[in-house]
Amino acid sequence: MNYLTDRKRATGLGAGHTGAAHHWLTIATSISLAILVPLFIFTFGYAVGHSYEEVLAFYSNPCIAIITALCLVGGIIHLKTEVDEAVEDYIGGIKRKLTLIAVAGFCYALMATGLFALLKLAIQ
């Protein structure tokens, strides 16, 4: 008896050998945006323009700090899929590889910096 399914035989055969993983990540993070974007716009928009003490107090609230951390990480993961897709469409060869690495470096640097700054604000 043959237990191999059609799906199993197709796995890994796409041009990028990653199947629909990138597309699925885009779909999943797109849905998360519908929750994260309103939360971020209204929390960050409220904080900007307030005094230093008020901003410190605002981000010391655990709910606000956790929401902001989720928005930064989730948002950057989504935007990285977006920029990666554009790079793969418009740039070829060695330039594509180097640009993808640079984009990943930029995105992860933003994530690490944002989380560090947020953590420092939250526990200060």
Next chain:
Amino acid sequence: MADVNRGNRPLSPFMIGPYYRPQMTSISSIMVRITGIASLGSVFLVICWFLAAATSESAFNCFNDLYGSWIGNIVMLAAAWAIWYHMLGRVRHVIWDFGYCLDVETSEKMGWGMFIGATVLTVLTALVFLIF
């Protein structure tokens, strides 16, 4: 002999301009990509503000005054429009990916919904912060 032309093939945007007439569906979709890339720039500005706040009060005041100025407000409104538009556009792509609303008429309606929706949400955002 498909491989004869290896490495010398046109990349994606070669059709736009001479061969391709812009349509509601394609332009609204291209705008999703543009606003997505622009939003990564917005995130950079946001993180600058957070890092300044975590550094010192004087650094925070510098960025906070800049973002609170009228130029800063215009940039933030544009950034808000872009991320609202991107969010709505991505919802449209999810609806398409799940196999719904794939006919041209509904797709065009959703495209208008993205432009109008993003503008309405941006105005509402501005009003909320003007009132509160």
